Amino acid sequence: MKLQELLLPLRFQKNTVDVNPEVTSLEMDSRRVKEGTVFICIKGYTVDGHDFVQQAVDKGAVAIVAERPLVASVPVIVVSDTKRAMARLACHYYENPTENVHLIGVTGTNGKTTVTHLIEKIMQDVKRKTGLIGTMYTKVGARQYETKNTTPESLPLQQLFKEMVDEQVDTVMMEVSSHALHLGRVRGCDFDVAVFTNLTPDHLDYHESMEAYLYAKGLLFAQLGNTFTDKVAVLNADDPASLELSRLTTVDVVTYGVKEKADVIARNIRITPSGTTFDIDAFGKKEMISLQLIGMFSVYNALAATAASLVSNVSLTQIKKSLEQVKGVSGRFEAVDAGQDFTVIVDYAHTADSLENVLKTVKDFATNRIFAIVGCGGDRDRTKRPVMAQIASAYADRAIFTSDNPRSEDPKQIIKEMVAGVKEGDFEVILDRKQAIKQAIKEAEKGDIIVIAGKGHETYQIIGGETIHFDDREVAREGIVERAE
Numbered sequence: 424m425k426l427q428e429l430l431l432p433l434r435f436q437k438n439t440v441d442v443n444p445e446v447t448s449l450e451m452d453s454r455r456v457k458e459g460t461v462f463i464c465i466k467g468y469t470v471d472g473h474d475f476v477q478q479a480v481d482k483g484a485v486a487i488v489a490e491r492p493l494v495a496s497v498p499v500i501v502v503s504d505t506k507r508a509m510a511r512l513a514c515h516y517y518e519n520p521t522e523n524v525h526l527i528g529v530t531g532t533n534g535k536t537t538v539t540h541l542i543e544k545i546m547q548d549v550k551r552k553t554g555l556i557g558t559m560y561t562k563v564g565a566r567q568y569e570t571k572n573t574t575p576e577s578l579p580l581q582q583l584f585k586e587m588v589d590e591q592v593d594t595v596m597m598e599v600s601s602h603a604l605h606l607g608r609v610r611g612c613d614f615d616v617a618v619f620t621n622l623t624p625d626h627l628d629y630h631e632s633m634e635a636y637l638y639a640k641g642l643l644f645a646q647l648g649n650t651f652t653d654k655v656a657v658l659n660a661d662d663p664a665s666l667e668l669s670r671l672t673t674v675d676v677v678t679y680g681v682k683e684k685a686d687v688i689a690r691n692i693r694i695t696p697s698g699t700t701f702d703i704d705a706f707g708k709k710e711m712i713s714l715q716l717i718g719m720f721s722v723y724n725a726l727a728a729t730a731a732s733l734v735s736n737v738s739l740t741q742i743k744k745s746l747e748q749v750k751g752v753s754g755r756f757e758a759v760d761a762g763q764d765f766t767v768i769v770d771y772a773h774t775a776d777s778l779e780n781v782l783k784t785v786k787d788f789a790t791n792r793i794f795a796i797v798g799c800g801g802d803r804d805r806t807k808r809p810v811m812a813q814i815a816s817a818y819a820d821r822a823i824f825t826s827d828n829p830r831s832e833d834p835k836q837i838i839k840e841m842v843a844g845v846k847e848g849d850f851e852v853i854l855d856r857k858q859a860i861k862q863a864i865k866e867a868e869k870g871d872i873i874v875i876a877g878k879g880h881e882t883y884q885i886i887g888g889e890t891i892h893f894d895d896r897e898v899a900r901e902g903i904v905e906r907a908e
């Protein structure tokens with residue numbers, strides 16, 4: 424694409440460009456610039472992309488998009504907001520790829536990864552070619568990439584969608600984080616279905632209030648548009664936030680739930696240690712579903728996936744068949760079984776609500792003691808720390824507080840904030856995560872349940888600026904083997 428053609432969507436840029444070189448790529452990172460790149464300067468939280476213009480030019484940039492006039496030997500296109508311009512340019516450059524796929528966005532505090540995977544299974548079983556974007560990885564058909572963010576920045580995101588279209592992917596499930604919505608990463612995405620799971624406290628370091636957090640989530644539903652189209656908002660009837668979300672869009676709303684009136688509803692829920700069974704009524708069509716997943720939250724996730732798939736033209740019979748085959752999602756209520764006579768569960772619960780859900784589920788079946796190994800991430804919402812600690816000590820017989828990903832924070836300080844509201848004697852602190860896990864395993868007796876919360880599928884631990892290999896499941900397995908020796 425030629426530079427002047429690329430710039431067509433930026434109708435309100437402040438200057439004209441009289442050269443017209445071929446543009447070979449768009450980049451927001453100067454380190455990736457090549458001959459023919461248009462470099463977009465983003466003012467970040469850590470550094471300012473405007474400081475890397477010379478480096479970009481030296482590496483072959485043919486134009487710069489910036490928020491202020493800069494001295495450079497190539498044209499500098501000044502716009503008022505480079506992030507907004509970046510999304511616009513990316514969509515134009517990659518030919519609005521999301522218009523050519525069925526895009527299902529999933530937002531909410533908990534359950535996004537699980538719900539996207541449930542929908543993925545359903546879609547693959549009806550032979551759709553799928554793409555998936557989320558916390559654990561990005562998938563383009565059978566190809567899988569590592570991801571840094573749950574929802575990528577607009578430029579890499581549109582590039583990914585373009586790759587999906589080129590690979591004939593027709594259906595994409597995408598986790599849409601509140602950060603992404605607030606930071607404009609999904610501008611230009613043509614969502615067909617937007618799913619809401621739930622809203623409970625998290626990320627208040629970033630959003631500062633629950634109202635602001637809800638507002639950010641609401642942007643996904645506002646983005647569905649204000650005219651009648653085929654798009655659908657799928658909302659959780661049992662979560663009070665849904666009312667506000669339904670006001671933000673004109674498109675059809677489909678609800679799911681257990682308690683309130685809903686279009687897709689579960690009744691006669693029976694939860695056992697090996698699975699969850701319920702009767703589903705979806706717009707009057709009825710089936711009985713037997714999940715291999717357990718817990719009330721799994722019913723909600725299954726209902727969300729069912730509603731999203733129904734509005735994507737998959738039959739209830741087919742949905743039932745697919746859901747019943749799902750064994751679980753990596754790091755979500757994942758059992759570590761190395762032949763021991765007690766249970767070890769690794770779960771990604773890193774919010775108060777998810778931790779409570781998981782511990783409540785475990786408590787319902789516990790015949791012996793419950794151990795909860797819990798930590799809180801550094802450089803993240805501090806308000807959840809004392810609440811998570813209180814929940815762990817309330818539900819568990821042995822609450823062991825340890826390090827999650829301390830990042831730049833002092834792990835001892837994180838634990839100090841956690842234990843602030845917990846009675847002395849109701850918890851134990853073992854700062855080193857490996858030691859904490861192994862200690863619990865060493866002490867476990869027949870029938871005990873050990874819940875290792877917070878890191879789920881993660882295969883690393885971030886301590887200071889360093890990322891080391893760490894996998895709760897591996898450590899637990901190691902502990903079980905050592906104990907048997």
Ligand SMILES: CC(=O)N[C@H]1[C@@H](OP(=O)(O)OP(=O)(O)OC[C@H]2O[C@@H](n3ccc(=O)[nH]c3=O)[C@H](O)[C@@H]2O)O[C@H](CO)[C@@H](O)[C@@H]1O[C@H](C)C(=O)N[C@@H](C)C(=O)N[C@H](CCC(=O)O)C(=O)O
Pocket residue numbers: 451452453454464465466467468469470471472475571572573574575576600601602603
């Ligand atoms: C707070 C936040 O969201 N930060 C995101 C932001 O980083 P940043 O602002 O620090 O970027 P920066 O390092 O200052 O760089 C600014 C610009 O300079 C450029 N640069 C930088 C260096 C250089 O040599 N040359 C250069 O051009 C960079 O490419 C960038 O364009 O932009 C980066 C690139 O898009 C993101 O990866 C990064 O996410 C960080 C890793 C992060 O931890 N984000 C979290 C809070 C987040 O977004 N989480 C949500 C999920 C939450 C949930 O679970 O619900 C998510 O969607 O991931």
Ligand SMILES: Nc1ncnc2c1ncn2[C@@H]1O[C@H](COP(=O)(O)OP(=O)(O)OP(=O)(O)O)[C@@H](O)[C@H]1O
Pocket residue numbers: 531532533534535536537538558573598620621720721723724754755756770771772773776777778780781879
């Ligand atoms: N519907 C739900 N309601 C409450 N808790 C849930 C729900 N689904 C899953 N959980 C809990 O939350 C944890 C995280 O689930 P999941 O990874 O699916 O959520 P997520 O929204 O993708 O999280 P993240 O924002 O970190 O990407 C699970 O390990 C489980 O403990």
Ligand SMILES: N[C@H](CCC[C@H](N)C(=O)O)C(=O)O
Pocket residue numbers: 573773799800801803827828877878881
């Ligand atoms: N997406 C979440 C993941 C938290 C996982 C937990 N292990 C932590 O590091 O706090 C976040 O970035 O807040």
Ligand SMILES: [Mg+2]
Pocket residue numbers: 535536557558559573598
């Ligand atoms: Mg996720």
